[in-house]
Amino acid sequence: MEAKEDLLVVDRLKTQFFTYGGVVEALDEVSFEIEKGEIFGLVGESGCGKSVTATSILGLVSKPGRVISGRILLDGEDLLRKSEREMNSIRGSRIAMIFQDPTSSLNPLFRIGYQVAEPYIHHQRRAKRKALSDATGILAKTGLPDADEKARNYPHELSGGMRQRAMIAMSLTCEPDLLIADEPTTNLDVTIGRQILDLVKDLQREFGASVLWITHDMAVVAQMCDRVGVMYAGSIVEKTDVRTLFRNAKHPYTERLLRAIPSAATSSDRLEEIPGSVPRLIHPPTGCRFHPRCDYAAPVCSETKPLEREVDPGHWVACHRFSGPKDGT
Amino acid sequence: MKLGNYILRRAAMLVPVLLGVLVLIFVIAYVIPADPARAWAGQRAREEQVQALEERYHLNDPIHVQVYTYLKNVILHFDLGVSPTTGRPVRDDLKAFFPATFELALCAFVLAIALGIPLGVVSALRRNRPADHFSRIVALTGVSTPLFWLALILQFVFYFKLGWLPAMGRSTIDITRYTGFVLVDSVLNWNWTAFGDAAIHMILPAATLAFYSMGYLVRITRGSMLEVLEAEYVVTAKAKGLPRRVVIYRHALKNAIIPPLTVLGVEFGWLLGGTVLLETIFAWPGMGRYAAGSIVMVDLPAVVGYTLIVALVMLLSNLVVDILYSVIDPRIRVGGKGR
Numbered sequence: 001m002e003a004k005e006d007l008l009v010v011d012r013l014k015t016q017f018f019t020y021g022g023v024v025e026a027l028d029e030v031s032f033e034i035e036k037g038e039i040f041g042l043v044g045e046s047g048c049g050k051s052v053t054a055t056s057i058l059g060l061v062s063k064p065g066r067v068i069s070g071r072i073l074l075d076g077e078d079l080l081r082k083s084e085r086e087m088n089s090i091r092g093s094r095i096a097m098i099f100q101d102p103t104s105s106l107n108p109l110f111r112i113g114y115q116v117a118e119p120y121i122h123h124q125r126r127a128k129r130k131a132l133s134d135a136t137g138i139l140a141k142t143g144l145p146d147a148d149e150k151a152r153n154y155p156h157e158l159s160g161g162m163r164q165r166a167m168i169a170m171s172l173t174c175e176p177d178l179l180i181a182d183e184p185t186t187n188l189d190v191t192i193g194r195q196i197l198d199l200v201k202d203l204q205r206e207f208g209a210s211v212l213w214i215t216h217d218m219a220v221v222a223q224m225c226d227r228v229g230v231m232y233a234g235s236i237v238e239k240t241d242v243r244t245l246f247r248n249a250k251h252p253y254t255e256r257l258l259r260a261i262p263s264a265a266t267s268s269d270r271l272e273e274i275p276g277s278v279p280r281l282i283h284p285p286t287g288c289r290f291h292p293r294c295d296y297a298a299p300v301c302s303e304t305k306p307l308e309r310e311v312d313p314g315h316w317v318a319c320h321r322f323s324g325p326k327d328g329t
Numbered sequence: 330m331k332l333g334n335y336i337l338r339r340a341a342m343l344v345p346v347l348l349g350v351l352v353l354i355f356v357i358a359y360v361i362p363a364d365p366a367r368a369w370a371g372q373r374a375r376e377e378q379v380q381a382l383e384e385r386y387h388l389n390d391p392i393h394v395q396v397y398t399y400l401k402n403v404i405l406h407f408d409l410g411v412s413p414t415t416g417r418p419v420r421d422d423l424k425a426f427f428p429a430t431f432e433l434a435l436c437a438f439v440l441a442i443a444l445g446i447p448l449g450v451v452s453a454l455r456r457n458r459p460a461d462h463f464s465r466i467v468a469l470t471g472v473s474t475p476l477f478w479l480a481l482i483l484q485f486v487f488y489f490k491l492g493w494l495p496a497m498g499r500s501t502i503d504i505t506r507y508t509g510f511v512l513v514d515s516v517l518n519w520n521w522t523a524f525g526d527a528a529i530h531m532i533l534p535a536a537t538l539a540f541y542s543m544g545y546l547v548r549i550t551r552g553s554m555l556e557v558l559e560a561e562y563v564v565t566a567k568a569k570g571l572p573r574r575v576v577i578y579r580h581a582l583k584n585a586i587i588p589p590l591t592v593l594g595v596e597f598g599w600l601l602g603g604t605v606l607l608e609t610i611f612a613w614p615g616m617g618r619y620a621a622g623s624i625v626m627v628d629l630p631a632v633v634g635y636t637l638i639v640a641l642v643m644l645l646s647n648l649v650v651d652i653l654y655s656v657i658d659p660r661i662r663v664g665g666k667g668r
Binding site: 058060062087088089090091092093096097099101104105106107108109110118119122123154156167170 | 575
């Protein structure tokens, strides 16, 4: 591999939900790695398994879900082998998370400062007083105006952007190695969202953390990420650096996804869309899960699942078009 | 800060509500198609006697005049009229009977909370496990068992069969009355035998009365806790790596306690009203038994007076609940809007 070291290695991760209707295969052998100091983007439509990937890493897959197999290595240690107690000491200190909706993710009954201070109190055993003043400090660092006063406010007294800054402050308290951001700008105004993106990027540089950035927004990917994994129906179909993704995407799904980005230059009456809809993962399509919607589907596609192949250095694609000797590329 | 304002505003609202309640109770009581004077005078009374009573209680005046007179007396002198059956002022009767009832309702209330809320929490945390099934059965039994039936069964088992607990009355030992609350008075007398005696008399009626409320609280607490445990801020708390007890008892429970708290105010009023039947069964010398007797006798001043007191306690307990509510939830203090 490269000289850079991997912080997180997710290896053939399989997470399933055992519902009354049947087994939902939410993640089907998802593999990716995040280097130290890198921002890795995970893109895909709603329901493709991005958030389940995040909760699997944190060990917080909610019932009736369970991680079935695979490995999640943080600095070489397999998180799936950790006890609940050990995981609890990792959550919030070595791996922290920023959620999509700061409004429902902050507890309405506790002051902002206290909620930000909690990791200090429980992970670093700081006295409450010290923790609260440190919380104000980190709130100020996220650009929250009048952090002193805002720390004493309740979530409902803050705007959406301010709440998200508070969430970010909360996640950075223990200077985590890995920050998982689950669409943190989706519920914000575009301008506020942009400020949040800049803020995370600045703080990420300052703290030297790696980031797993989950989004469905290609524009955000272009702005934020170093490398990207494109997810479809529980699998990563393409994995490469951002430049290659936008210039030389190989997987048919990625192609369609990129074409679906509306742009002012190529304005037409109708937005590009991908025909069909995201499959229900309770009975996923056989073989390649994208084949029912794929323009290039061949008989083999419905029979066997394509393996990931490195088509160019660092550019992995899971598609039969790039796996056999008789394909056209 | 804003909390004080909120409390004041909320307390000020009591006045018009209470006035409305008073008028309503009075009108309802007096328009019922009964011949109260006839009931008071007795079946064999002569017509003149009945008429004298009608005269004395202004029963022939137009209803608005009656309401006006009654309101004037209540507001200016806190005079609830004279009970035609006991011949004493209703105010004095209620004053004498109120402590026994209040003490009973309060004990039942504490019992219902002390059992209902923890059971609801455990039920939610152990969802679909034996502990959950157990408390759900208890809760369902609680809300579906008729009060009088439960009272009789408990009396039969614990008094008649086992002989462990007394089934009638409030105490058997005479002590100096200071407050009218036997449990308090026996402590003030430093008489622990009397305290034990009063406590043992309290068990059956209080348990019977508490059973329904407890069941109701279990159900509400369980539902609310289950909902809160799924909330995103609970996921946040877990993602922060907080210890389980902090996630559950601090982040989740504080939110989950709000719905049960909201019903507590009404629940206390219900307990007070539930004593009408219960006190009759347990020969409890309280306001409820007084009300039951008054209803039979169409003793309108007494019935209206009793209803007024229950309404007043109901309003006050709701006020207390609202204040607690706003202490827990900062969003409430903002004003009319918000949540």
